[in-house]
Amino acid sequence: MWSPVPWRDVSITDGFWAEMQRRNRERTLPAEYRQCRDTGRLDALRLRWQPGQQPRPHFFWDSDVAKWVEAASYSLATHPDAELEAHVEEVVGLLVAAQQPDGYLNSYFTVVEPEARFTDTRDAHELYCAGHLLEAAVAHFQATGRRSLLDALCRYADLIGTVFGRGPGQKPGYPGHEEIELALVRLWRTTGERRHLDLARYFIDERGRQPLWWEVEEQARGGTPGHFGGLTKTMRDLPRTNQSHAPVREQYEAVGHSVRAMYLYCGMADVAQATGDGPLWAACERLWDDVTERHMYVTGGIGSTASYEGFTADYDLPNASAYAETCAAVGLAFFAHRMLQRDCDGRYADVLERVLFNGVLSGVSADGETFFYVNPLASDGTRHRQDWFSCACCPPNVARLLASLGGYVWSVRGEEEAALHLPVTGSARVRLGGRDVTLEQRTDQPWGGAVAVRVRLGAPARFALRLRVPGWCDGARLRCNGEPVAAPTERGYLRLDREWRDGDEVALELAMPVQRVYAHPEVQDDQGRVALQRGPLVYCFEQVDQPDAPLARALLLPESAAPAWAAFDPALLGGVVAVTVAGAVEEAETTAGTGHGSPLYRRARPARRPVVLRAVPYFAWDNRAPGAMRVWLREA
């Protein structure tokens, strides 16, 4: 079993991810604070709302604030900032002050529907909000050493543990929107209090048992519908929608709301790791395979349909109508990171990298202040990022992932090995071979293929370093102190096991040609189509880059006939590698008689005009003139 090197022990000092963290810190976190303040989310915590007053708080709101506190806390620890810290402490103070004498902490159910506390676990997101508050509390404590929020949330967790469970007088319930499970495991890891882990395991184990909790709960309410409506009428498929259709160890397919699914699977993996629960691990692996082999966009986006924000049939991955919620991408990164710790298998890291660089990053604009909730892979030009959402889960979710990205860079196995998953420029402090070791990294990823790690330690020590060779890379050259070396590959990682001396450097050069990517042929919307990828970045075509080619009728020429050029353009989108490729446009006009009573149908294939097409990284789309966008273009 591996464990991540914690985010607080990893610095990211330069390059792509440092720039993303800087934008997150300087633009996104302040913008999100303003939104939370201006929309009433902070005021709601003052518990002064009166019936009839606008805005009426929403039962989601605490979770938005909590995720912002979590994100800001990570950032403060690595990059102190007095103004941000003042805002964090203001919000933490509001949260602590909003706690009720019995430990309860939820602004909505304290003032808007106090009589309804813990009566609608299916829809009312109380346990979901509690989970995000728990994560915020752990992060705030780890970042600042201050215990006020952590202590408050420990009391709230204890109250929840009193209310829910299989004991006499307890509700045998569990959350309709998962999240608290993984949060309770984090709390247990921080406090060491076994009851937090036990409560997480209770929620995991209880889920999907018969009789269905939602029916029991609705009866207990005297038949009053949940906050999203009556169970029988409006949400016939609800048990699948919130993954309560079967006990989790008997779940074989990824179904329902994709964010809920990701948070559940993370909680399952956490409990499995903490308790050594083999059947639970096996369920995680089955669900992972189903998500990534049948339900994942090439961007790492998941959840194709807007109707319940979730998974549909196998290989149903439409591009224009893709939902691919930003939160679901963030959730997949969380899930991948947990699966990766089991045996350091590069296929988990490949998906982690795919979703981070594409489906997660697309959620934020180049200026850091507008956000996609939905991430389509094709657009007619009408899809744009927004300042905020009434349901604003996504913006702070990306912020907390970016701010804690250091935690995704390395893992260690005891003191014996360290594995590099995500190249960054910066350094990590680890304990290896009985020594305190600093691993200094340099990389020009994702634009170039150079990855170097210099080992710093007081005296020589023996341990292994694993350097990941990404799945997209066909040619990796490894050097140690400048000399080519050979190293065995284990599950996608080159493994160098040797005695290391201070200053030793291993360098990896990853070939990064522009690659054509083809989808599994059952993906109807991608048949006969191709996407471009270079390194970890999926590319897309935006209309603004094709003055002569209407994207709606553009296609790529076959690889053999059409070389692709990749070149860094410092003036483009803040500096990105653009890809240029030879393509064609089908002409709408036809000179041949159509012969079918309408120019809609013709006897000849549309004529083609050669064009040069330019692609930019998908994550950077919709930052210039509005227009059509395509990830997958026909190939002919």
Place this chain on the structure above:
Amino acid sequence: MWSPVPWRDVSITDGFWAEMQRRNRERTLPAEYRQCRDTGRLDALRLRWQPGQQPRPHFFWDSDVAKWVEAASYSLATHPDAELEAHVEEVVGLLVAAQQPDGYLNSYFTVVEPEARFTDTRDAHELYCAGHLLEAAVAHFQATGRRSLLDALCRYADLIGTVFGRGPGQKPGYPGHEEIELALVRLWRTTGERRHLDLARYFIDERGRQPLWWEVEEQARGGTPGHFGGLTKTMRDLPRTNQSHAPVREQYEAVGHSVRAMYLYCGMADVAQATGDGPLWAACERLWDDVTERHMYVTGGIGSTASYEGFTADYDLPNASAYAETCAAVGLAFFAHRMLQRDCDGRYADVLERVLFNGVLSGVSADGETFFYVNPLASDGTRHRQDWFSCACCPPNVARLLASLGGYVWSVRGEEEAALHLPVTGSARVRLGGRDVTLEQRTDQPWGGAVAVRVRLGAPARFALRLRVPGWCDGARLRCNGEPVAAPTERGYLRLDREWRDGDEVALELAMPVQRVYAHPEVQDDQGRVALQRGPLVYCFEQVDQPDAPLARALLLPESAAPAWAAFDPALLGGVVAVTVAGAVEEAETTAGTGHGSPLYRRARPARRPVVLRAVPYFAWDNRAPGAMRVWLREA
């Protein structure tokens, strides 16, 4: 100006269409009678319904019965049948007896909501039902010479003319679902009473004027919502949905509910022809072009979306989710037939033929007893015809079109010319060159390309015959009395102007190779795809014909590499020409490493395995083992 040779003067005695009429007569009409009876539609006409009783009549129901009477009347006239006649007279008796003393005739608003008569012309389909009753009455009179239903409907039309209009005390309203306009013109043509035409013109002219009638009407109801809900909330785009967004002469795009649109455009063309209204003709032509050049499936189906059963954006013609309601196809045939009479332009006949042979005929099963309401161009195997529908507009709509098909075969221009639009085997009685002429036809269409017309007349006479060369035909050979002749082509018709003697025969041999059809490249769902057509028939691929090729992954090889064979198979689907063509299947498995952390995405194009694919006429799909179906296959 041309006029159709009436259905009662044209017999269809053998071949494809005779078989379709036989099936319609022997299977479909009796099945529809049983459905009308068993679902309570006939009982509703007895006006004995009491509150609380099930089934509760629906305000559509009279129209279903009316269309059945209309269809059965046509059939009785050409093919007497005592049992069918007894049923027709029973239903006609019920209708006549259901008329109220003041002339009102609507079973629903007589017994279920008597207080709501003519208060919701937007949703309640009263004028729509009246229109279908009018058509039934005209057909019944023409078929049987009996006046009872016609007289009843004349009284009802007069009542409607009293209620609606611009005079004092009248409602300045018009129907939310068009139909009565074209029906009133038919009534005028039958009775010669000018007021029927005037009322039709009133409805046409009034439509789309400001203030919007629906708002005036809703105010008059004191704000009570219409039968489909409140105007402002649920149907924001209602004026476009029912084509009341602008006066009809200022309409430039086909919008909204497609059946309503077709019936409106037919009414507009009828009024334009009857009154010589140039701007109204111009509007019809613009709307025709918009429908057929930007909104028509290759099957002639129209109206892509289920959400309001109507037209969407230009070139938005998705295949699997195609709505393409059978009634809309029938309506397009009606509209095409009217436009064709203006100047005998073959492009209207081409669309008429396309929709008849494909989008209309697909509405009925091979056994004549189950029906499609929605006609997709691709299916995953879950779309099947049904016995009946709660909204059962489509089955009797096809029945009345098939039973009156003789009316679509010929048109005449005075006594100077006759034009053959639709080859059938049978004969037509016409007056040409001052003589009573019988035009005897033989054809093996749609399976073969032979069309022959023998002229029968007492003494020689000079007139012109026009024989249509369909748009799909590249090579037509014309003979007169066995000798090749040349004839000029006018708008798609070969014109032979000569003195005709008894027994003269003109014969046309139409080349009928299998053709590949390509869509306008703006049709996203058809890009890179091809459909097969032979003669007027669009073909489709059904899974049942491809034991080795999963259709979801099949494609056609390019034309040059893949000849197609057409062969009549008497054992297949009652005898059809099947088309066999060389294609390929993309393999789901990949031997090359995928390199992307998931077998969903690969670096190599899917491998292809050659297969032989068989296609059958689209109209005949879903008559064998359930399975996937595709009209458009990728070409590569």
